[in-house]
Structures are given as C-alpha cells and as structure tokens.
Amino acid sequence: MGLDFGSTASKGVVLKDGKEIVCTAIITSGTGTSGPERVKEKLLTESNLLESDMEAVVVTGYGRMTYKGAKKQISELSCHAKGVNFLVPDVGTVIDIGGQDIKALLLDKNGNLSNFVMNDKCAAGTGRFLDVMAGVLETEVSMLGEISMMSKSPVNISSTCTVFAESEVISHLSAGVNKEDIIAGIHISVAGRVAALAKRVGIKDKVVMVGGVAKNIGVVKAMEDALGKNIEVPKLAQLTGALGAALFAFEALNK
Amino acid sequence: MGLDFGSTASKGVVLKDGKEIVCTAIITSGTGTSGPERVKEKLLTESNLLESDMEAVVVTGYGRMTYKGAKKQISELSCHAKGVNFLVPDVGTVIDIGGQDIKALLLDKNGNLSNFVMNDKCAAGTGRFLDVMAGVLETEVSMLGEISMMSKSPVNISSTCTVFAESEVISHLSAGVNKEDIIAGIHISVAGRVAALAKRVGIKDKVVMVGGVAKNIGVVKAMEDALGKNIEVPKLAQLTGALGAALFAFEALNK
Numbered sequence: 134m135g136l137d138f139g140s141t142a143s144k145g146v147v148l149k150d151g152k153e154i155v156c157t158a159i160i161t162s163g164t165g166t167s168g169p170e171r172v173k174e175k176l177l178t179e180s181n182l183l184e185s186d187m188e189a190v191v192v193t194g195y196g197r198m199t200y201k202g203a204k205k206q207i208s209e210l211s212c213h214a215k216g217v218n219f220l221v222p223d224v225g226t227v228i229d230i231g232g233q234d235i236k237a238l239l240l241d242k243n244g245n246l247s248n249f250v251m252n253d254k255c256a257a258g259t260g261r262f263l264d265v266m267a268g269v270l271e272t273e274v275s276m277l278g279e280i281s282m283m284s285k286s287p288v289n290i291s292s293t294c295t296v297f298a299e300s301e302v303i304s305h306l307s308a309g310v311n312k313e314d315i316i317a318g319i320h321i322s323v324a325g326r327v328a329a330l331a332k333r334v335g336i337k338d339k340v341v342m343v344g345g346v347a348k349n350i351g352v353v354k355a356m357e358d359a360l361g362k363n364i365e366v367p368k369l370a371q372l373t374g375a376l377g378a379a380l381f382a383f384e385a386l387n388k
Numbered sequence: 389m390g391l392d393f394g395s396t397a398s399k400g401v402v403l404k405d406g407k408e409i410v411c412t413a414i415i416t417s418g419t420g421t422s423g424p425e426r427v428k429e430k431l432l433t434e435s436n437l438l439e440s441d442m443e444a445v446v447v448t449g450y451g452r453m454t455y456k457g458a459k460k461q462i463s464e465l466s467c468h469a470k471g472v473n474f475l476v477p478d479v480g481t482v483i484d485i486g487g488q489d490i491k492a493l494l495l496d497k498n499g500n501l502s503n504f505v506m507n508d509k510c511a512a513g514t515g516r517f518l519d520v521m522a523g524v525l526e527t528e529v530s531m532l533g534e535i536s537m538m539s540k541s542p543v544n545i546s547s548t549c550t551v552f553a554e555s556e557v558i559s560h561l562s563a564g565v566n567k568e569d570i571i572a573g574i575h576i577s578v579a580g581r582v583a584a585l586a587k588r589v590g591i592k593d594k595v596v597m598v599g600g601v602a603k604n605i606g607v608v609k610a611m612e613d614a615l616g617k618n619i620e621v622p623k624l625a626q627l628t629g630a631l632g633a634a635l636f637a638f639e640a641l642n643k
C-alpha cells in the first residue's frame with residue numbers, strides 16, 4: 134500500500150506484485166484532518182482486504198511523518214518520479230501543480246529523479262490561485278477547465294501575484310467581460326508561471342503533468358501553448374505520489 | 389504645487405518660496421478615479437488660492453502621466469527622496485511602504501538618491517497585505533496599529549505569502565487566539581519582509597519610514613525590532629512624494 138497525505142487531499146493505492154493496481158482512493162481532506170485515516174479505510178473497504186493483507190506500507194506527502202505503522206516514509210519528489218515513470222515509462226519532465234505548490238522534476242533514462250525545482254512559498258500558479266479566482270467568479274473550481282474551453286479572446290492578466298491578479302479579475306468582471314474569457318486568462322497566467330519554473334529544470338521529451346490541477350484541461354492546454362509541446366496527463370494524475378510509494382513498498386520487500 | 393497620484397490615494401502640497409508648506413491634502417482615491425482632480429480642488433479651496441497663483445506644478449506617482457498642465461513629471465523615487473530630505477535633513481535610509489509596493493531608498497549626504505530597491509510584484513509586506521488581514525479580522529485597517537500594542541505574545545506567522553498567511557490568520561482565529569496577538573504577528577510578518585528588502589539597499593543612520601503604512605505604529609515598532617534601530621516617522625509621512633514634487637517645481641522655476 135502507498136499513501137500520500139498532501140495539504141488538501143489524502144490519496145492511496147493498493148498494488149499487487151509491484152505491477153497491478155488493485156485499488157485507488159482519494160479523499161479531499163489532507164494531513165491534519167481525518168483524511169489520512171479515511172483514505173486507508175476506503176482502500177481496504179473497496180478492495181475487500183484487511184490491513185494485515187498489506188505486506189508493506191510506504192507513506193509520502195506533507196503528512197508522512199504523522200502516520201504510524203509505515204515501513205518507510207519517502208519524499209514526495211521520489212515517489213512522484215517513481216509513480217509517473219510507472220505510468221509513462223519514457224517520461225522526461227514531470228510538472229506537478231498541487232494545492233499549494235508547484236514542482237518540476239527532471240527524470241533520467243532509468244526513471245530516476247535527476248533534478249527538480251519547486252516553489253511552495255508563493256500561491257501564484259498553484260491550485261490555491263485557482264481556488265481564489267473560482268471564489269471571485271462564484272464558479273466551482275472543477276468547472277474552470279471546461280468553461281475556459283469556450284473562450285474566444287482570453288483577457289490579459291498582467292500581475293502574477295494572486296492578490297493583484299484577483300483585483301484584475303474583479304475589474305474584468307465589473308467591466309462585464311464574460312467569464313470564459315476571464316477564466317482562460319487565468320489559465321494563461323498559471324501556465325506562464327508554471328512554464329517559467331519548468332524551464333528552469335529543463336523541458337525534455339516527453340512532458341507529463343500530474344497533481345490536482347492536471348485535471349483542469351484549460352491549464353493543460355495553456356501549458357502546451359506556453360511550452361510549445363504536447364503534454365500527457367496520465368489517468369491517475371492525482372495518484373502518482375501514492376503509486377510511487379506503493380512501488381517503493383514493493384521494492385522494500387524484495388531487498 | 390506638488391501632486392502625487394498613487395494607486396490608492398492622491399496627495400498634494402502647496403509650497404511657498406521652496407520652504408514654507410502652505411497647505412496639504414490627501415484624498416483616498418488614487419489614479420484612474422476623481423482623486424487627482426479632487427485633491428487639486430481641495431488644495432486650492434483650503435489655501436484660498438487660484439490655479440493661476442501656482443507658479444509651477446510638478447506631478448509624481450503612478451498616475452503622473454495622465455495629468456495635463458504640469459511643468460514636469462518626476463519619478464516617485466526622486467520626489468520621495470527630496471521630500472524626506474526636506475523634512476529630515478540627515479536621513480540615510482528611507483523605507484516607503486505603499487498600498488501596493490515596498491521601496492527602500494538610500495540617500496547620500498546631500499540628500500540625493502544613491503540607490504534603491506523596490507518590490508511591486510508581490511503583495512506580501514505591502515498595505516494590501518494589511519488590507520487583506522484586516523478584512524479577515526473584520527477590523528478597520530486604521531485600527532490595527534493601536535490594537536497590536538496590547539499584544540503580550542504575538543503569534544508566529546510562518547508564510548510570507550499573503551494568501552498562505554491569510555489561512556494562518558484564519559486558523560489562529562478559529563483556534564480562539566485573541567486579535568491583538570494575531571495582529572502583532574501580522575505586523576512582525578510585514579516587518580520581516582520589509583526589513584529584508586531594506587537591508588538589501590543598506591541601513592544607514594538615520595532611518596525614516598514614509599508611505600501610508602508608516603501611520604501604523606505596530607508596523608513601525610516591529611520594523612525597529614527587526615532592524616535594531618530607531619525609526620523616525622515624519623508627520624507628513626504620506627506626503628513626501630507630493631512635497632518632493634513641490635520642491636522640484638520650485639527648483640524648476642529658479643533654473
């Protein structure tokens with residue numbers, strides 16, 4: 134079992150023989166809540182397995198140190214690299230936009246982490262940026278991607294800062310600009326910020342996006358424009374950390 | 389006459405013979421509003437003078453290019469340096485916290501600007517940061533300084549980012565921490581951010597604080613702690629840009 138306790142969600146994967154994904158679960162409450170306990174219960178219930186059936190548990194994410202009974206705690210970066218490489222074996226650059234941070238990972242040919250850049254000090258470009266904007270727009274954050282696809286002329290948002298960009302969004306709204314154009318502008322802003330970070334680590338073929346924000350098709354398209362490259366989003370994009378942890382658990386058993 | 393059209397306020401000074409401050413005015417609406425027109429009218433009404441009595445008008449601030457009929461437009465930095473040096477002749481370092489930016493100015497012995505550092509990309513540490521926090525605390529921003537003076541054990545705010553710090557403030561509030569301790573923690577956060585910027589330009593004797601946030605005694609005290617130095621706040625702290633512009637107007641006449 135691999136568990137990933139993030140700032141805004143708890144995720145888990147049950148893996149069989151180091152290759153078959155038996156069950157996955159996501160609870161949208163992160164570390165410091167009941168999320169970690171609930172995601173484990175959900176995994177066991179849905180897979181019809183007992184805790185004693187798990188040969189090894191590895192935990193990753195912000196909350197990894199608070200969990201008792203894990204074989205190992207392994208950093209998010211290593212777990213993400215491992216998980217993504219399992220899903221997309223020839224991945225070069227991984228872009229991970231989480232709820233409160235942005236990471237860009239460079240993987241070598243063997244799928245090992247060779248470099249990374251991370252920003253967890255500034256909300257700009259993170260899921261939090263999108264939450265703030267969704268709040269101002271009175272729109273569900275899960276709808277932003279779809280709505281932005283209708284935009285014909287995205288607005289320009291000149292400030293990177295979440296706070297200043299929020300004011301720009303409010304001005305656009307009160308000037309009567311339609312929501313799809315504002316949201317498309319917001320996605321371009323996120324992409325600009327994230328692309329700059331990703332370029333610092335290096336853009337190799339192929340580029341994979343993971344993390345909660347990878348579910349937003351508008352951000353993914355804007356990132357493709359910003360990088361001039363296709364981006365692959367694995368189906369289990371939010372689960373790569375937990376998956377990597379499960380793979381490490383399997384490795385630990387076989388050492 | 390010197391006029392300073394900022395992002396959140398319009399300020400003006402009428403100066404006689406380059407040394408006597410005849411009249412000052414502040415309107416809390418900045419460029420792009422009626423603020424610039426209103427501050428000029430207010431100055432003329434209160435001083436009982438006509439526009440034709442003004443021998444020269446110099447304009448500074450974000451909105452300086454939109455004003456017609458000025459003898460010159462001069463950058464805020466030069467005007468602030470000039471204005472502060474008039475009020476405090478032996479000033480070395482000027483710290484200016486505005487509504488949307490932070491500036492630190494180094495002045496040479498003759499009161500000329502010799503170096504500066506500025507941040508206008510990030511809301512952290514600016515007046516905007518305090519506005520956001522005052523909003524969460526449901527407190528008037530003008531009351532923050534006074535309330536914080538009652539604090540006995542300021543909270544620690546670990547994030548610099550406005551958005552993340554706002555979440556910390558919300559957690560402290562819901563944990564029942566009293567407002568004075570939260571506000572004092574907010575001021576320490578602002579001071580940390582601004583002190584780091586000021587140190588980059590250099591802390592010389594004597595240090596003067598200007599700009600709207602200099603009215604907040606809590607921030608001034610926290611800055612004194614952060615720098616380990618006394619800080620002087622001139623009475624006309626919000627007017628140094630306009631005053632500097634008026635001094636430049638006088639100089640322009642005598643050249």
Ligand code: SF4
Binds near residue numbers: 255256257294512552
């Ligand atoms: S730029 Fe804005 S979002 Fe980024 S750290 Fe500063 S306040 Fe936060």
